[in-house]
Amino acid sequence: MLEVDDVHTYYEHSHILHGVTLRAQAGAVTAILGRNGVGKTTLIRSIIGFTPPRRGTIRFGGEPIQRLPSYEISRRGVGLVPQGRRIFPSLTVAENLEIGGAARRAGGPWTRDEVYRLFPRLRDRSGHYGGQLSGGEQQMLAIGRALMSNPSLLLMDEPSEGLAPLIVRELAATLAELKKTGLAIVLVEQNIALALSLADTAYIISKGRVVFDGDPERIRTDEEVRTRHLGV
Numbered sequence: 001m002l003e004v005d006d007v008h009t010y011y012e013h014s015h016i017l018h019g020v021t022l023r024a025q026a027g028a029v030t031a032i033l034g035r036n037g038v039g040k041t042t043l044i045r046s047i048i049g050f051t052p053p054r055r056g057t058i059r060f061g062g063e064p065i066q067r068l069p070s071y072e073i074s075r076r077g078v079g080l081v082p083q084g085r086r087i088f089p090s091l092t093v094a095e096n097l098e099i100g101g102a103a104r105r106a107g108g109p110w111t112r113d114e115v116y117r118l119f120p121r122l123r124d125r126s127g128h129y130g131g132q133l134s135g136g137e138q139q140m141l142a143i144g145r146a147l148m149s150n151p152s153l154l155l156m157d158e159p160s161e162g163l164a165p166l167i168v169r170e171l172a173a174t175l176a177e178l179k180k181t182g183l184a185i186v187l188v189e190q191n192i193a194l195a196l197s198l199a200d201t202a203y204i205i206s207k208g209r210v211v212f213d214g215d216p217e218r219i220r221t222d223e224e225v226r227t228r229h230l231g232v
């Protein structure tokens with residue numbers, strides 16, 4: 001479904017991604033792990049078109065997308081839950097969701113009511129401003145906002161960051177539920193246990209390069225892989 005081939009991405013003169021190649025399959029969770037600053041967010045930005053790669057190709061559903069503007073990539077079915085959530089603090093929950101649905105794809109299952117069914121807490125708080133929500137509620141809103149566009153692939157950049165352990169468990173349950181609907185997920189995480197509990201395939205990035213790809217079970221069982229590439 002998503003094919004990233006030999007992608008090189010820069011910020012001005014800083015060469016961040018050095019030939020990243022990866023695959024994300026339909027209906028599967030693909031975990032992307034790696035220490036801070038190795039280029040995970042840059043990879044997400046490359047896929048969604050915020051920082052297009054200077055070299056390499058990115059295909060979605062077989063079509064090259066690496067030269068398309070982000071709104072067009074989104075329109076084709078790639079949703080984004082950005083790192084740090086980035087909800088609109090001075091808009092209400094309902095308004096944040098409306099913005100997410102502004103360019104929605106036709107025929108998909110997600111409406112405001114469906115998002116409220118997944119996250120009843122958001123229905124209770126629909127008139128509250130984004131800035132008044134707890135971290136966990138803001139994360140629900142960021143996910144709900146992305147779902148409103150009816151994506152077939154959801155890119156999630158560190159969704160568990162800054163959340164209390166109990167809330168992380170709720171997040172894990174939500175992601176498992178979304179996976180069951182057939183939604184493909186690319187999950188960038190520092191919480192390795194969370195990522196490995198959901199992932200069908202895992203990649204580890206180090207200094208802008210893929211240094212491991214394959215069975216998530218191997219990361220769980222191979223201490224050498226964990227200490228060398230993840231520092232845990």
Ligand SMILES: Nc1ncnc2c1ncn2[C@@H]1O[C@H](COP(=O)(O)OP(=O)(O)O)[C@@H](O)[C@H]1O
Binds near residue numbers: 011016034036039042
């Ligand atoms: N807008 C930017 N301009 C210049 N350098 C950046 C920018 N954003 C990130 N970087 C640098 O790119 C590298 C990778 O960052 P990032 O992709 O955010 O890593 P990660 O998400 O894995 O923590 C880091 O060295 C970071 O300092």
Ligand SMILES: [Mg+2]
Binds near residue numbers: 157
């Ligand atoms: Mg990041």
